[in-house]
Amino acid sequence: MDLNEITRRAMRVHGLYDELNLAKHGRTWSRHDFILGFVGDIGDLAKLTQAADGVRPARPGPGLGHELADCLWSVVVLAELYGIDLEAEYDTTMRQLEESITGELEQGATP
Numbered sequence: 001m002d003l004n005e006i007t008r009r010a011m012r013v014h015g016l017y018d019e020l021n022l023a024k025h026g027r028t029w030s031r032h033d034f035i036l037g038f039v040g041d042i043g044d045l046a047k048l049t050q051a052a053d054g055v056r057p058a059r060p061g062p063g064l065g066h067e068l069a070d071c072l073w074s075v076v077v078l079a080e081l082y083g084i085d086l087e088a089e090y091d092t093t094m095r096q097l098e099e100s101i102t103g104e105l106e107q108g109a110t111p
Contacts, residue, residue, distance in 0.1 A: 003076075003087050010076040031081050038074040045071055 018028040029037070045067045051058040062070075079086040 006072075007076050007080060007086075010073050011080055013073065014077045014080075031078075034074070034078065034081065038071070038078065041067065041070050041074055 021028050045064075047056065047059070048064045048067050050056040052064055076086065078084075079089075
């Protein structure tokens with residue numbers, strides 16, 4: 001599955017949530033509501049990674065893979081809602097990081 005397909009599917013699910021929220025609550029989520037939901041998902045992800053590392057007890061329900069996919073969905077939707085070309089930004093950011101890290105390694109980075 002490529003990023004375009006992931007984005008199409010993410011936005012289709014986002015549209016379904018809009019329909020559900022409109023039917024149940026009379027309104028859809030704003031971008032601000034959506035980011036707050038994402039923060040909650042990140043909290044769930046943190047708890048699941050702690051459980052996977054034995055720091056806290058495991059809880060019943062969706063696992064780490066589910067929560068990672070949920071967070072990816074949120075990132076993809078947020079990029080669309082804010083008009084960000086995620087593929088281009090990812091490429092640029094990774095290139096910058098590779099160059100920066102490689103430069104430090106070549107200079108013999110010390111702690």
